[in-house]
Amino acid sequence: MTPQESFIYLDHHATTPVDPRVVETMSSWWTTWAANASSISHRAGDWAREAVEAARAEIAEELRCDARELVFTSGATEANNLALKGVLAGRQTQQRLLTAAAEHRSILDPARRLQRQGVDVSVLPVTASGSIDPGRLREAIDLGTTLVSIMWANNEVGTLSEVAEIADLCQQAGVPLHVDASQAAGKLAIRLNELPVNLLSLTAHKFHGPQGIGVLVVRRGELLRPLQPLLDGGGHEQGLRSGTLPVPLVVGMGAALTIAAKERVDDNQRIGALRDQLWNGLQQRVPEVTRNSPASNCLPHNLNIHVGGVDGDVLMMRLKATRLCVSSGAACTSARSEPSHVLRAMGLSDQEARASLRFGLGRFTTAAHIADAIDIIAQTVSDIRNEG
Numbered sequence: 201m202t203p204q205e206s207f208i209y210l211d212h213h214a215t216t217p218v219d220p221r222v223v224e225t226m227s228s229w230w231t232t233w234a235a236n237a238s239s240i241s242h243r244a245g246d247w248a249r250e251a252v253e254a255a256r257a258e259i260a261e262e263l264r265c266d267a268r269e270l271v272f273t274s275g276a277t278e279a280n281n282l283a284l285k286g287v288l289a290g291r292q293t294q295q296r297l298l299t300a301a302a303e304h305r306s307i308l309d310p311a312r313r314l315q316r317q318g319v320d321v322s323v324l325p326v327t328a329s330g331s332i333d334p335g336r337l338r339e340a341i342d343l344g345t346t347l348v349s350i351m352w353a354n355n356e357v358g359t360l361s362e363v364a365e366i367a368d369l370c371q372q373a374g375v376p377l378h379v380d381a382s383q384a385a386g387k388l389a390i391r392l393n394e395l396p397v398n399l400l401s402l403t404a405h406k407f408h409g410p411q412g413i414g415v416l417v418v419r420r421g422e423l424l425r426p427l428q429p430l431l432d433g434g435g436h437e438q439g440l441r442s443g444t445l446p447v448p449l450v451v452g453m454g455a456a457l458t459i460a461a462k463e464r465v466d467d468n469q470r471i472g473a474l475r476d477q478l479w480n481g482l483q484q485r486v487p488e489v490t491r492n493s494p495a496s497n498c499l500p501h502n503l504n505i506h507v508g509g510v511d512g513d514v515l516m517m518r519l520k521a522t523r524l525c526v527s528s529g530a531a532c533t534s535a536r537s538e539p540s541h542v543l544r545a546m547g548l549s550d551q552e553a554r555a556s557l558r559f560g561l562g563r564f565t566t567a568a569h570i571a572d573a574i575d576i577i578a579q580t581v582s583d584i585r586n587e588g
């Protein structure tokens with residue numbers, strides 16, 4: 201039995217298993233056709249370059265933007281850093297960044313570093329459901345604002361931002377907008393031809409593509425000044441991201457996004473129904489359970505709950521000994537035993553945040569997984585309560 205078969209993997213916000221069709225598409229680019237896409241002295245290099253450009257075109261088509269606007273990175277952490285530091289770092293004049301309290305660490309941490317370097321950073325509060333109120337943003341935005349950065353979908357509670365409204369108000373104010381679409385990509389239709397977003401980050405491993413590859417979309421237009429690269433080197437990706445392109449990963453990202461786009465409607469419907477089944481079962485079987493994630497305007501595969509009357513650390517420790525893989529906070533921060541900053545920003549206490557669980561369903565989740573997950577949570581919580 202493989203680990204994937206023996207585990208009940210419900211941590212798809214952290215990462216997703218690569219779709220076997222994607223693995224198949226990638227496989228020959230590791231071995232038979234392995235070449236550097238920058239090599240111009242042989243045919244193998246040409247083929248590698250053509251494969252990269254085909255994947256770039258595939259991704260651009262899905263996002264409805266120009267292929268030349270894509271910069272491949274190692275993932276969304278790098279794409280977010282490139283967006284923020286590329287616009288704001290090392291400038292002569294005063295820079296101002298507006299972002300929000302429920303953003304991912306790969307936004308909040310570079311924002312803090314930029315602040316130490318003299319950038320004026322405002323971290324706006326979020327609503328009780330975890331998204332930024334466009335009205336608050338409208339009040340905060342001014343002529344001195346250099347960049348606004350918000351996430352499309354939250355990685356802990358799945359809340360969707362009012363991206364269209366925020367994009368319109370940024371455009372009216374003449375301020376470029378960066379959107380971290382890491383959790384939204386593959387699940388929502390992203391149509392950049394209809395949305396005045398200037399920078400957009402995504403990462404393949406959140407939509408059943410490989411780990412280690414992402415994209416920053418840098419839209420052309422007058423609003424956005426030329427970005428400063430994070431790395432100097434061979435001048436790849438129009439000078440914005442030096443370094444040999446990982447051909448198999450690029451090919452895999454293109455294949456994964458194409459599959460996600462084709463199957464999005466069916467996947468969302470099926471996974472959303474399983475998520476509702478999970479929530480209904482937990483409500484019936486686990487006393488004092490409340491829902492942190494919103495009932496609407498939420499990613500279909502997300503459920504974030506709070507279990508009342510149990511110690512969160514004990515709950516996580518006990519669950520870790522089972523087949524169930526769930527998270528008590530963002531995987532990227534769970535190495536530090538801090539309560540989730542997202543749940544805290546939504547108004548939960550430290551104790552409530554610690555006793556919260558995040559479920560993330562995926563393409564290969566089945567009704568049997570959900571039934572087993574409900575049993576495991578109900579039994580574990582009941583054991584802890586009986587001991588207490």
Ligand SMILES: Cc1ncc(COP(=O)(O)O)c(C=O)c1O
Pocket residue numbers: 213214274275276277278280304306351353354355380382383403404414530532
């Ligand atoms: C919203 C969000 N942004 C950024 C990232 C970072 O992505 P990557 O793992 O590709 O660096 C994540 C990953 O957890 C995320 O959920």
